[in-house]
Amino acid sequence: MRYIYYSCFLITVLLLGACQSDAPANIQQTHSESSENVYTITDFAEQQHSFNQPPERIAALSNGEMDIIYALGAELIGKPSSTYSPSDYDVHDIEQVGSTHEIDLEKITLVQPEVVLGNSQMNSKDIPNIESLGAKFVLSEAHSVDDIKRQIQLFGQMLQKETKAEELLLEIDQYIEALKQNTEQNHTRVLLIYGAPGTYMAALPNSLSGNLIEWAGGENIASDFKQLEAYPQYAQINAERIIEANPDYVLLMSHGNPEEVREGFIKEMEQNPAWNQLEAVKEGRIEVLPSDLFGTNPGTRVTDALDLLVELFQTAQTK
Structure with a gap:
């Protein structure tokens, strides 16, 4: 009987020892x-x-970030509130969650994203609000073609799609390399204006649209x-300096109704008859640029924006 007791005790100790020695190994392995x-x-x-793994629930506050996410092969559960409707992918049924100018926290709460994509210059103040909803607020910006390339690289890392990026x-x-060779002789003088009814500003080279002008071979008359x-x-519109520079093209861009912006700007020019001396006005070269390519970051469609500018500038050079 004593032998049986001892054997049972020994077996129990061995089993407990085995369980205890296995447990830390499993925990360590899981942690590793x-x-x-x-x-x-x-x-x-x-x-x-x-x-721990690529996020699947992503919301974007601007069109450029939306475009890049889809170009990388991922999808959104929250899209920016805008009139832009991309034809390359179907986003019609996706909830609108506001914009970089005005975030709709109620809608973001509704869609419950893991990640929200915002603008580093405009949305830094909104970090606590987004993080309080349990989401990571990944911020970027696009003031140049290089910035767009950095966005593609960043989102590619986030989604673990570096190869596609x-x-x-x-x-x-x-x-861009091919563009350099085709635009070396282009010296089209351009005034690029961002407009909203009653407000007009000249785009500088450090803006995305200003950077696109330079890549397309244009000369931004407002550069200084x-x-x-x-x-x-x-920059503020300076009529005297603009008339002195005499641009070949006046280009308008806006987030809103493009025709309304054009009409408003023409009325502004009519108040100053000197505008009629501009080469652009004489030749009818006042163009409203597509808002999805110039009123906002176009994302991977930046090449489409450049194509449009190159075509415009080549037209000016042949006349």
Whole structure:
């Protein structure tokens, strides 16, 4: 009987020892696997965001970010509130969650995103509100073609789609390289105006549209205008200096109704008869640019925006 007791006790001790020795190993292994899966990205606001796996529930506050996400092969559960309706992918049934100018926190709460994509200059103040909803607020911006390329790279890292991101970047780089060769002789003088009814500003080279003008071979006549403190990518309209520079083209862009902006600007010019001396006015070269390509970041469609400008400038050179 004593032998049986001893044997049972020994077996019990061995079993308990085995369980105890296995438990820490399992915990350590799980922790190790979890650590290996974690990856971190750094956004344009120098915020670090860590992920265990690529986020599937993403909301975007502007069209450029929406375009890049879909170009990378992912989808959104929240889209920007705008009149732009892309034809390359179906987003008609996706909930609108506001814009970088005005975030709809109620709608963001409704769709419950893991990640919200916003603007580093405009939305830094909104970080606490978004994070309080349990989402990561990944911020970027696009004031140049290089910025758009950085966005593609950042979102590619976030989605673990680096290979696709590299393909998109290569396409843009090849396009730009070919563009350089075709626009070397182009010296079209351009005035680029951002307009809203009653408000008009000249776009500077440090704005996205200003950068596109340069890549397309244009000469921005407002390049040395003094930038506005509140909007450092734009300058106040200086009629005297514009008339002196005599641009070949006056280009208008807006987030709103393009025809309304055009009519409003023409009325502004009529109040100053000197505008009629401009080459652009004499030749009828006052163009309203598509808002989906110029009123906002076009994302990977930046090549479409450049194509449009190159065509306009070539027309001016042949006349």
